[in-house]
Amino acid sequence: MRYMLLLYHDDQLFPKPGTAEEGQLYQGYARFHEEVQKIGATGGSERLRPPSDATTVRVRKGKRVTTDGPFAETKEQLAGYYLLDCKDLDEALELAAILPSAQYGSVEVRPIFEM
Amino acid sequence: MQNACHEENAVAAAIDSVFREDGGRLTATLIRVFGDFDLAEDALQEAAAAALTHWSRDGVPGNPAGWLFTAARRSALDRVRRDATLSRKLQLLVHEADSVAEQPGADMTDSSIEDDRLRLIFTCCHPALAPEARVALTLRTLCGLSTAEIARAFLVPEATMAQRLVRAKHKIRAAGIPYRVPEDPELPARLDSVLGVIYLIFNEGYSATNSSQIIRSDLCGEAIRLARLLAALMPDEPEVFGLLALCLLHDSRRDTRQDGGRIVLLDEQDRRRWDHAQIAEGIAVLERALSRRRAGPYQLQAAIVAVHAEAATAADTDWRQIALLYRRLVEVQPSPVIELNRAAAVAMAEGAAAGLELMAPLAAVLDGYQPFHAARADLLRRLGRRDEAMAAYVRAIGLTTNDAEREFLGGRLLEL
Numbered sequence: 001m002r003y004m005l006l007l008y009h010d011d012q013l014f015p016k017p018g019t020a021e022e023g024q025l026y027q028g029y030a031r032f033h034e035e036v037q038k039i040g041a042t043g044g045s046e047r048l049r050p051p052s053d054a055t056t057v058r059v060r061k062g063k064r065v066t067t068d069g070p071f072a073e074t075k076e077q078l079a080g081y082y083l084l085d086c087k088d089l090d091e092a093l094e095l096a097a098i099l100p101s102a103q104y105g106s107v108e109v110r111p112i113f114e115m
Numbered sequence: 116m117q118n119a120c121h122e123e124n125a126v127a128a129a130i131d132s133v134f135r136e137d138g139g140r141l142t143a144t145l146i147r148v149f150g151d152f153d154l155a156e157d158a159l160q161e162a163a164a165a166a167l168t169h170w171s172r173d174g175v176p177g178n179p180a181g182w183l184f185t186a187a188r189r190s191a192l193d194r195v196r197r198d199a200t201l202s203r204k205l206q207l208l209v210h211e212a213d214s215v216a217e218q219p220g221a222d223m224t225d226s227s228i229e230d231d232r233l234r235l236i237f238t239c240c241h242p243a244l245a246p247e248a249r250v251a252l253t254l255r256t257l258c259g260l261s262t263a264e265i266a267r268a269f270l271v272p273e274a275t276m277a278q279r280l281v282r283a284k285h286k287i288r289a290a291g292i293p294y295r296v297p298e299d300p301e302l303p304a305r306l307d308s309v310l311g312v313i314y315l316i317f318n319e320g321y322s323a324t325n326s327s328q329i330i331r332s333d334l335c336g337e338a339i340r341l342a343r344l345l346a347a348l349m350p351d352e353p354e355v356f357g358l359l360a361l362c363l364l365h366d367s368r369r370d371t372r373q374d375g376g377r378i379v380l381l382d383e384q385d386r387r388r389w390d391h392a393q394i395a396e397g398i399a400v401l402e403r404a405l406s407r408r409r410a411g412p413y414q415l416q417a418a419i420v421a422v423h424a425e426a427a428t429a430a431d432t433d434w435r436q437i438a439l440l441y442r443r444l445v446e447v448q449p450s451p452v453i454e455l456n457r458a459a460a461v462a463m464a465e466g467a468a469a470g471l472e473l474m475a476p477l478a479a480v481l482d483g484y485q486p487f488h489a490a491r492a493d494l495l496r497r498l499g500r501r502d503e504a505m506a507a508y509v510r511a512i513g514l515t516t517n518d519a520e521r522e523f524l525g526g527r528l529l530e531l
Contacts, residue, residue, distance in 0.1 A: 001291040088293035089243055090301070111290050 002043060002112040003084050003092040008076035009105040011050075028100035035095060036084065043083035051077045076105050083112075126170045129179060130163050137180040138259035139337070141187065143231035149191050150294060152256065152284040158191035159183065165190070232257060233344055234295055240308040241292045248283035253312045254319065255280055258337055264319075267516065296348075303352065306345075310358050310413065313341050317362045321369075335366050346400075356404035357413030363397035364420040366390075378523040382429035394424045412448040415440055434464035451480045459490050467494040485514035489524060496531065505531055 015021035036042045051070045058065045070077065079101070086092040089109070096107040138159070145155035162183045176182045239253040254260040266276035286292065297305050320334025342359040349355050371384040401417045410418075419440045426432040441457035454477055462470020471494045474487070481487035492507035508528040515521045 003291075086291075089241075089291045090293050090297070092291075093243070109290075 001086060001088065001092075002114070003086055003089075004110045004112060005082040005084060005092070005096050005099070006078060006108040006110060007080045007082075007099065007101040007105065008108065009079040009101060010075045011077075012075065013104045015104075025100045025104075028098065028103075032095065032098045035098060036082070039086075039091070041084040041086050041091075041095065043085050045080065045082040047080040048078060050079075079105070123167065123171050126167055126175065129170065129175045130166050130183075133179045133183060134163070134259055137183075139257040140232065141180065141184050142256050142259075143235040144184065145187055145191065146235060146256070146294060147231045148188065149195070152287060154191055154194065155187075156256075158187040158194065161190040162186035230296075232341070233348065236309055236312065236341065237296050237305060238287065238292060238294045240305065240312050241287075242305065242308065243290060243292055244283050244286060245279075246308070248279050248286075249308055250312050250315050251276060251279050252283045254316060257341075258316055258319075258334060260319070260334075302349070306349070306352060306355070309345065310354060313338050313345070314358060314361070314413070316341070317365070321365060335362070335369065338362055339366060351407075353404040353407040353409050354411040354413050356400050357411060357415075357417050360397045360401035360404060361413055361417035361420060363393055363400065364417060364424055367393040367397065367424065373519060376519050376522070378519050381423060386426075386428065389424070397421065398424070410443070410447075412444060415444045415447065419444070432463070434460055438464050451477050452484070452486075455481060455484075455487055455490060462494055467497040470494050471498070483514065485511050485520075488514065492524075492527070496527070501531055 015025055054069055056067045056070060058067075084092060084095060086095070089111075092109050096102060096109050099107055101107050141159055142155050145158060146152055149155055149158075165186050166179075166183060170176070170179075235257055236253055239256060240249045244252070251265050254265050255262065262277050262280060263273050265280075266273040271279075296302075317335055317338035320336075320338060339359070339362045342355065342362055345352075345355045346359050367390040368381075368384060370390070371386075371388045372379055397417070398421050401414065401421055404414050405418070419437055422433050422437050422440070438457060438460040441453060441460050445453050445457060455474065458470045458473035458477070460470075461473055471491070474491055474494070477487065488507050488511035492504050492511055495501075495504035495507055505528060508524055508531070512521055512524045512528070515524060
């Protein structure tokens with residue numbers, strides 16, 4: 001089954017650049033990549049620019065409304081995603097728990113709607 | 116014509132009884148074979164409809180559960196072959212189901228059935244499901260309780276419970292929640308939820324809701340069997356043994372808890388009629404658990420029941436010990452209901468006034484809880500505070516859904 005791991009980060013909680021904690025953070029992602037390669041689960045991933053660089057579009061009554069940034073001001077913001085092909089939910093959850101994003105925010109595991 | 120109708124009623128009753136007895140086992144095995152909850156349930160329903168026709172004509176077969184299983188398996192296979200989407204989804208499984216179909220009875224051996232039910236309980240108790248959905252799904256699929264019964268047990272409208280079950284089954288399928296016993300590293304973390312579900316099943320059997328019969332021993336038996344299975348599988352988990360001991364000890368008093376539909380309280384029960392072999396087993400299981408020195412809520416509750424079981428007469432009960440055990444229980448598992456039980460034990464050890472004092476702060480949280488008002492009424496009665504006792508009994512009766520309990524409380528009220 002394919003799962004999208006949606007990474008939500010709380011920037012307040014993230015380690016500051018240059019700290020030892022930041023080093024551990026990258027080690028964590030490296031470990032995740034290693035595990036994903038090992039089981040051949042990878043289906044692609046991207047890191048997103050921060051919400052301050054985002055633009056939101058809505059069409060209301062046929063009229064386009066464009067706003068700066070994301071609509072909802074929540075602490076945790078979507079920061080990136082991994083698309084994985086896993087045996088089942090347990091495997092996907094196990095991989096998600098390795099991600100440092102799970103420590104400094106949350107990882108939402110969503111099954112892909114297969115047509 | 117009337118004869119045919121009568122015959123059909125008898126067959127319908129036979130089908131009902133097979134569902135009660137074996138519905139959970141059949142569902143669990145069908146889910147293993149086909150990997151889909153709804154397909155398994157639908158196939159079993161279809162088999163029941165076919166049984167009504169065939170059994171009315173040819174009589175009830177010697178092995179009705181086996182007949183239903185074979186019919187359900189055939190119906191599920193037909194459905195998978197007819198339905199292209201389902202077929203694609205279950206492609207790998209159908210091959211297995213086909214080969215299984217060629218060996219009748221091969222997948223209905225006792226040991227594989229137990230494994231199926233264990234798999235099913237871990238799936239039903241998966242942490243990706245909401246806690247209330249875990250309990251509901253286990254009761255529905257493993258124990259064959261109706262949606263209405265589960266709804267009453269959890270004090271929610273039937274439609275809400277039905278929706279909860281649909282949503283849970285949908286999530287299992289859509290999110291890919293696996294149908295297997297978790298691997299060793301995840302097993303302990305998944306255990307708490309499983310133990311909670313088993314104990315709820317036991318309690319559902321021990322004090323069945325809205326039924327003229329207080330005890331449905333089949334459910335108690337199911338819970339004990341599940342607890343035994345878990346104990347065999349997880350010999351290093353003292354809480355599993357604690358739960359097993361707790362169920363065994365409660366269950367040993369089963370036959371003395373009612374008399375012709377009337378509730379018989381612990382202090383009035385005929386202790387000679389308790390199942391003393393089962394009490395001995397329960398205590399042995401508990402001692403084995405306690406020797407690990409990791410006392411958890413189930414072991415402590417079992418220890419409390421064991422103190423009762425060890426008293427030759429009600430007057431011999433060591434209430435101080437019980438009050439102490441309740442205090443430890445509140446520490447490891449804070450809950451107003453346990454506070455209430457502690458208060459009742461203190462009332463026995465130190466007098467009704469001391470118990471009533473401990474109950475007072477619980478009034479706000481437990482106002483909708485029948486046993487709170489029943490316990491309070493009893494203490495007020497003993498203190499001779501007649502008017503307050505009457506009000507509390509009336510409140511308790513208003514909250515009772517069980518006929519036998521209503522009769523008991525009504526009797527106490529009239530004695531005042």
